[in-house]
Amino acid sequence: MKIVIAPDSFKDSLSAQGVADAIAAGLAQVWPAAQLIKCPMADGGEGTVASVLAACNGQWRRSRVRGPLGSAVEASWGWLPESRTAIIEMAEASGLQLVAPGQRDACSSSTYGTGELIRAALDEGAGRVILAIGGSATNDGGAGALQALGVALLDEHGQALAPGGLALANLSRIDLSGLDPRLAQVDFEIAADVDNPLCGPQGASAIFGPQKGASAQQVQWLDAALGHFAEHCAQALHKDVRDEPGSGAAGGLGFAAKAFLGARFRTGVEVVAQLVGLAAAVQGADLVITGEGRFDAQTLRGKTPFGVARIARQHGVPVLVIAGTLGEGYPALYEHGVDAAFALASGPMTLQEACADAARLLGERARDIARLWQVASR
Numbered sequence: 001m002k003i004v005i006a007p008d009s010f011k012d013s014l015s016a017q018g019v020a021d022a023i024a025a026g027l028a029q030v031w032p033a034a035q036l037i038k039c040p041m042a043d044g045g046e047g048t049v050a051s052v053l054a055a056c057n058g059q060w061r062r063s064r065v066r067g068p069l070g071s072a073v074e075a076s077w078g079w080l081p082e083s084r085t086a087i088i089e090m091a092e093a094s095g096l097q098l099v100a101p102g103q104r105d106a107c108s109s110s111t112y113g114t115g116e117l118i119r120a121a122l123d124e125g126a127g128r129v130i131l132a133i134g135g136s137a138t139n140d141g142g143a144g145a146l147q148a149l150g151v152a153l154l155d156e157h158g159q160a161l162a163p164g165g166l167a168l169a170n171l172s173r174i175d176l177s178g179l180d181p182r183l184a185q186v187d188f189e190i191a192a193d194v195d196n197p198l199c200g201p202q203g204a205s206a207i208f209g210p211q212k213g214a215s216a217q218q219v220q221w222l223d224a225a226l227g228h229f230a231e232h233c234a235q236a237l238h239k240d241v242r243d244e245p246g247s248g249a250a251g252g253l254g255f256a257a258k259a260f261l262g263a264r265f266r267t268g269v270e271v272v273a274q275l276v277g278l279a280a281a282v283q284g285a286d287l288v289i290t291g292e293g294r295f296d297a298q299t300l301r302g303k304t305p306f307g308v309a310r311i312a313r314q315h316g317v318p319v320l321v322i323a324g325t326l327g328e329g330y331p332a333l334y335e336h337g338v339d340a341a342f343a344l345a346s347g348p349m350t351l352q353e354a355c356a357d358a359a360r361l362l363g364e365r366a367r368d369i370a371r372l373w374q375v376a377s378r
Contacts, residue, residue, distance in 0.1 A: 001031055004281050004317075006039040007291040008304035009047040010324055013355035014362075016040035016051050022359040023289055023322065026366030030374065037281050041290070043304045044191035044268020045134025046097075049078040049087045055276035056080055058087070063120040065113035066148075068094045068137040069105065070163065077117055085128040086121035090114040090250055091135035094144075096212065099137045104213030106139040106205075106222060108164035111253050115148025122182045130271060131257055132191045133250035139209055139222050140165040141198065141229045142256020150178035151260065165205075165251065166218075169225040174236040179260070188263035191271040193302050196248035198255045199227045204248035212251070226252055233259050269307030279311050287373070288312040289366070291322040295341055297329025309337030322365050324354060342369065 005027075007019040014022065020038040027036060039055065042048035052058060059079045067073040078087035091097065093113030096104070114131075121129050138144070143153055144163055152175035153161045153168075161167040196202050205214065205222040214222060227242075229252075234240035237259055241247055246265035247255035257263035273279065282288060290308040292299070299306050309319045313336075321333070321341040330341055344361045345354055354361065 001034040002037065002285045003027060003034055004037045004039060004285045004288045006041045006278060006288060006308045007322070008041050008043060010293045010355070010358055011046065013293070013324070013358040016042060016047050017054055018359065019291060019362060022362035023291075023366040026363035027370050029367045030370035037285075039276050039278050039281050041276070041278070041304045041308060042132070042268060042272050043134070043193040043302065043307065044132045044271070045193060046089070046091060048132035048191060048268060048272060049076065049089050051272055052087050052275045053078045061120070061124070063117055065093045065116040066110070067098050067113055068109040069099060069103065070110070073098055073113065075113065075117055077121070079124060083128065084126055085130065086124065086126040087130045087132065088114070088117045088121065089132045090253060093117050094138050095135045096137040097135065104137060106209045106212035106214035106251070107166040107218055108162070109138045109212065110140055110144030110163035111136070111138045111142055111251070112144035112148045112163065114253065115145030118145065118149060119180065122180065122186070126186055128187045128189070130189045130191055131253070131263065132268060133253050134193055134268065136250035136253065137212055138165070138253070139205055139212055139214065139251035141168060141226045141252030142254070143168060143229065145253060146256050146260055149183065150180045151176060152178060165222045165225055168229040169221070171229055171232050174232055176236065183261060188257055188261040189271060190246055190249065190254050190257050190263045190265045191268035192246050192249040192254060192265065193268050194249050195245035195301065197244070198230055198242040198247040198252050199223055202248070204252045207248070208251060230255070267302040267307060269302060269304050273307060273311060278308065279315075282312050282315050282317055285315070285317045288317050288319045289322065290319060293324040294327050295321055295323035295325070295330050295333070296327025297332055299330070299333060300336065305338065306333065306336060309333065313337035320369060322362060322369075324358070
């Protein structure tokens with residue numbers, strides 16, 4: 001029997017590799033002779049680099065860069081030397097996890113550090129850069145990253161703009177003369193799990209600004225500032241990508257990557273699946289097991305179980321999901337390749353307890369699923 005185990009991480013609990021290991025241990029109790037293929041996955045958010053490097057025998061790199069509020073942080077990124085591919089999780093440099101809840105400031109947080117990571121990849125000799133842009137603390141339209149790469153954003157007095165999205169309201173001129181020329185020789189891909197536009201009611205500010213510390217009034221200011229920024233970019237570049245899917249990802253970093261770097265937008269799970277060879281692993285399998293911390297209607301927007309199920313469906317392989325929580329609307333995934341879903345908890349427990357005991361619970365759930373499968377196969 002061949003079983004592919006392709007989960008995402010369980011946030012604040014286990015990495016994708018840890019989840020896959022726990023599920024495999026549970027299955028092995030019932031099917032000791034089974035071929036268990038572990039393919040840790042991610043969807044462009046936390047754990048993307050780790051999943052790819054584990055599958056591709058890649059290398060870790062570390063760079064000291066500017067964090068979202070200006071203080072220095074140590075950021076990790078991935079390097080695949082054979083293909084000269086850099087995998088950058090923008091959250092390592094500009095992520096929400098780097099800012100304490102009481103200090104989150106969507107108006108002044110900056111993606112400058114992410115631009116510094118891109119520069120480090122250029123120094124390494126990258127020919128391809130994959131930007132995994134989930135989990136941002138920023139709402140600056142990618143302006144900070146562009147400044148780190150040599151773009152001058154100037155006010156009416158010719159002075160460089162201050163960090164953050166709100167300062168974009170004062171933009172008067174964009175000077176591209178200092179843009180790093182090496183960027184033109186690099187293929188950029190955006191790996192994201194959201195497809196929002198830059199502005200408007202479904203844009204970066206309105207949908208994601210509040211979780212980054214923006215008040216209702218600040219959301220309006222930020223949306224207007226990003227619109228002003230987009231107008232100037234359209235004039236400078238002779239193209240306008242603000243309404244394209246994914247331009248609103250990571251507070252608008254998707255917009256900057258598309259407009260200035262020519263980046264191609266792909267769902268994060270699609271990028272990771274290709275790099276780890278998921279389709280080849282699924283071929284000829286009897287079962288695929290995937291999972292994530294919360295499995296609900298939002299999974300349809302391109303999160304890991306949705307992407308895994310699409311690939312498995314192409315090969316006619318059934319898919320089971322083990323999730324920390326089964327949230328509202330999860331049965332909708334049954335129309336998209338998922339055959340059954342199971343919650344992690346074995347009884348009443350707090351989130352903290354479930355996170356602390358996730359490995360044991362995952363193993364038990366996998367064991368029980370295998371026993372049920374045996375009964376059904378008789």
